[in-house]
Amino acid sequence: MTVVGILHPGSMGAGVAAQARLSGAEVLWCPTGRSFATKERAFKHGLTAVNDLRELVDAADVILSICPPAYAENVATEVAALAFAGLYLDGNAISPATMARVDAIATRGGATVVDGSIIGSPPSDSKHPRLYLSGPEHALTSVTSLFSGSAVHPHVLSGGIGRASALKLSYSSYQKTSRVLAAVSYALACDYGVEEELLDIAQGRTTSYLAETGYIPKVAARSWRWGPEMEEAAAALREAGLPADLAEASAGVMSRWGGLRDSPLGIPEVLEHLHDDPERHPG
Incomplete structure (x- = not known):
């Protein structure tokens, strides 16, 4: 035994x-x-x-x-x-x-x-x-x-x-953070009385963003304007007295893609730009 x-x-x-x-x-x-x-x-x-x-x-x-x-x-x-x-x-x-x-x-x-x-x-x-x-x-x-x-x-x-x-932390970094971000997003919507509309938008989706890896290069190519949008989202959260940390962090991540405006790069190249030191990462 x-x-x-x-x-x-x-x-x-x-x-x-x-x-x-x-x-x-x-x-x-x-x-x-x-x-x-x-x-x-x-x-x-x-x-x-x-x-x-x-x-x-x-x-x-x-x-x-x-x-x-x-x-x-x-x-x-x-x-x-x-x-x-x-x-x-x-x-x-x-x-x-x-x-x-x-x-x-x-x-x-x-x-x-x-x-x-x-x-x-x-x-x-x-x-x-x-x-x-x-x-x-x-x-x-x-x-x-x-x-x-x-x-x-x-x-x-x-x-x-x-x-x-x-693998665990690759999944957790998305799953746990997305749960927290959902709570913050919902709190902001509630403050302005648009929570039902937010849920209606969300319920129209049937898949997880995590499964849509093909969309990652599009996010990178659009970060030059999405980053400032997240900074505005952070400002709105602060004005409402809500945590702005995740929105600010998102804008910070997008700043690493700032030079890829409308770029046609593939997933490997786009992910390479996320590393602060490409020579150091495990890949």
Whole structure:
């Protein structure tokens, strides 16, 4: 039987760990210092409590780190200090650079590290998040089999540590920011009594802007006038006492495309202009 340890079993962590039980794994967790809500959640998902982190590390073949991103390195350090030599899956929303540090920390402790990213809601009968994985091939096979037949659907990425984290933040940078921007846009519309009209316009769309990559060069070519428009939007937001940060940031991004007025460039060239130092970016 594979023994899995879950660190910080929040809604996502507990849900993902519970799915590993479907393949026959035993899932351990450490209740020390955890809230009553966390303890209830662990009980609900059938997780087995241990006395302390040492007991969890000594017993586990696989450790899942699914916690707030600010704690990812500290958690890895705590586990490494106990010389964990099993498979360490970091499933946190962290940058590739942070993931590289987590990899170095956990590897020094003796672990084999897998970079993971979870896209979607906590698993349930109706929700099936994707678990993207990158890292050593043999470790990826082990993680994939751990979730075989569960509501968590593994997807293996080539290219090693950092790829899964990059995918997560590529998606989150759009998904999370667009949610916030929608709230700010709606707040401005409400202030002027045009929220119904705004929703009518939005509901006329059936696709996500994120899926329309072919439109990116058009945005770049029009940024010479869209940028000032966003500056005006920022002014309107400030006048209404609303946050203007995202609109200002959007104008700042468009300024990097300022010299591409009506340019016929393709996607690769347009994206190149977004980098502050083209020689430094991973591509």
